[in-house]
Amino acid sequence: MSKMHVKMTVNGKEIEALAEPRTLLIHFLRENQKLTGPHIGCDTGHCGACTIDLDGKSIKSCMTFVGQVAGKSVTTIEGIANPDGTLHALQEAFREHHGLQCGFCTPGMITRAHSLLQENPDPTDEEIRYGISGNLCRCTGYQNIVKAIRAAAQMLNVQEAAE
């Protein structure tokens, strides 16, 4: 099948590539861009393992063709860490509060939480639970994920207040 030319920003870097128009964004990121952080857990948009950030909004990259994101900015788990290379507060908090086990949902979950905290910097537990309800986890029962997101929010708010 003939390929199209695609141009977009991925984790802050401008990229250009050739891809079949029917290529799903998740396959493009994982196989063309070698960004294997986002995962594939279903084919129906339910599990959220493939969650990425597109121009500031969480999307499921298994439900999006690569051609649909031309000219836009994509952030994956690989682009979440702080510019100085230290881990983002969410990444620290997930470890500190045992918010992951097998790790398969984790990249999508953290990427979603990252957007959630931009939409709502000080969410209640209930808002966190609703906010991550598009992301399934089979290991943790979510309790420690909620705890981790709340802790990260507090940490970020304290940092912001100090600045």
Place this chain on the structure above:
Amino acid sequence: MNEQTPISREDRLQKLKGIGSARKRVEDARFTQGKGNYVDDFNLPGMLFGDFVRSPYGHARIKNIDKEAALAVPGVIAILTAEDLKPLNLHYMPTLAGDVQAVLADEKVLFQGQEVAFIIAEDRYIAADAVELVDVDYEELPALTDAFKALDDDAPLLREDIKDKMEGAHGPRKHHNHIFLWEEGDKTGTEQALSVADVVVEEKITYQRVHPCPLETCGCVASMDKINGKLTVWGTFQAPHAVRTVASLITNIAEHNIRIVSPDIGGGFGNKVGVYPGYICSIVASIVTGQPVKWIEDRIENLTATAFARDYHMTGKIAATKDGKITGLWCHVLADHGAFDACADPTKFPAGFFHIVTGSYDIPVAYVGVDGVYTNKAPGGVAYRCSFRVTEAAYLIERMIDILAHKLDMDPVELRLKNFIKKEQFPYQSALGWEYDSGDYHTAMEQGMAAVDYYALRSEQAENRAAFDRGETRTLMGIGTAFFTEIVGAGPVKNCDILGLGMFDSCEIRIHPTGSAIARLGTVSQGQGHATTFAQIVATEIGIPAEDITLEEGDTDTAPYGLGTYGSRSTPVAGAATAMAGRKIRAKAQMIAAYLLEVHEGDLEWDVDRFQVKGNPEAHKTMKEIAFASYNQAIPGLEPGLEAVSYYDPPNMTYPFGAYFCVVDLDVDTGVVDVRRFYALDDCGTRINPMIIEGQVHGGLTEALAITMGQEISYDEHGNVKGGSLMDFYLPTAVETPVWETDFTVTPSPHHPIGAKGVGESPNVGGVPALSNAVNDAFAHKGLTHMQMPHDHWRVWKTAEKLGLTG
């Protein structure tokens, strides 16, 4: 080199982060940055992709397969069918249960989603295109999807390949769709107890067909190196060594020329124990093409074709005196095994450890009979987050106890307390042949009752029921209790094997000259955090801080042979091997320390991280110093180096237990059940890492919630799978999942080197009956005896309607 820094014993202990420490996980740094290494992340040069053409029918004859159009698609390399595998004798493969399973359908398909042809193509999109173009001509046959009709005289013949074989792997078959009858216990004695009892209750209880559904599906990358003759397979394997042996036996490639690697695994829960056609076809495809071949199933394939769990139709009869002393238990199970018997159980136990069904109770006589049957459904029968068939057994006994309590008009918790095996009866011989290692059930139950204020809940429920009857509320309150006893840690080689491989496990520890170490195990973590917790066991045993210990699993070229991770066996078996390997190292270290300190070995004592002279702790050698000495000094009578390996054959299983309490509020008009409170007290013996235990309990309870409240893989009469995608198959989100409360008691296992019993599966085993008992209890006063799972909104509403409670 003697370390003279005066640090306290307490500080030295802290520094180890050994057994009992809530050590943070070492795995997490990779996973939180998207740097995990799961099988679909592998991208080898020249790698091809495999994909299956699958049967749309539940039962049909294959009249013709036309590959021509598919082969014409640019980028399609080859298409395998059973005809291609026959000359290699690979069209069938042995199952773990003594049956065979078609790798690619041989003349007939026996379940919807069965593998019919395997496409090998340059990328996954081309493979998917070709799947659509393979033209298979089917003649549909009558499908058998009701297990209760499997043994009817006129039931369709499913397995033509074994129709004349009336002696199966587990004894005689009485019908062409019969697999085995397995019995345990005293049938006559139990029937006698039932016939003379004051009270007998009988109930038919089904544990529906569900699926482990880990977030990562199954898959592999097979790579045959034709130059050196070595086959490497990376894949989602919970038991890589067993896969290597099976692969060697069926391909005739020598075992040393096969390397099986389990990289990071995105959850297993039993789904990744079995050997699937995708693995075999990928291996064959790589051998044929000389290129690496990747096969990754999608979610629908995962739910419809790889191993299901449960599907047990159980009948229980319990006999008791009128004051509530249980005098006998009789059970029969109609076990729906699907089209091939691919249950993952130790060879001698075709119904797993279902005979733990007497549970936590001192029942004098019992009988179990299990009939396995074939149907037009996917094969499997794995232990979905439980030891082999233990969750089915726990569900049956814990529902039956509630039903008996209702019949006797007794409080179900009081009935349990009255019949518990008492602390002083351990080790306890059960009527069905098990020796329970240790337990203190009364203490655990009473601690739980106090924590939830059990009698206050019952008073509140009485008020709620009165208010409901007065028409003041449309919500009914239900209280569920479960007190489960698990049987895990399979198992002793004398009676536990899989395909003839004894179910021991292993650990090898090597200490480096500068005092750090590597430990390798025969198990495989799928999220349990082995790299964190097993290092803690090593730390406590040999006095090297856990952070200085690398833990490696899953590569058969480097790890010692073991039977893998499932059935909560890692801690009871490989955890024991780890402690024993550590003790071997310590024994040699003691000899080295004696030489260095110029004293007799018997004059030394172990203290946290060192050997010291008894009565003179200033004279000591730390493990770090001993490690260096083992590499740089010629010590008379000792080989250089410091390493050990242990293959541990457990003397018995371990028996974790727990007391769970659940409170639900059930809306009779909508059928919505709100889990208001759930309290889980677990006793898993010695606790290695409390943080990880708590995480395991949260996760297991959430899986129990999913099963009880919504999961089901059902089939219509034509053999169509209903519920085969995440559109229908229930996985709770954070919104439906309640906040879990956890608690514990500690009753160490007397036969395990560190007293640990295993915990990962307890919350699923105990969670399902606690939740189901709560939902049933909400309706009990309105005359409900038992409602089948799953307790989804529709079924709950239908029950309310039948009881005359709806608008």
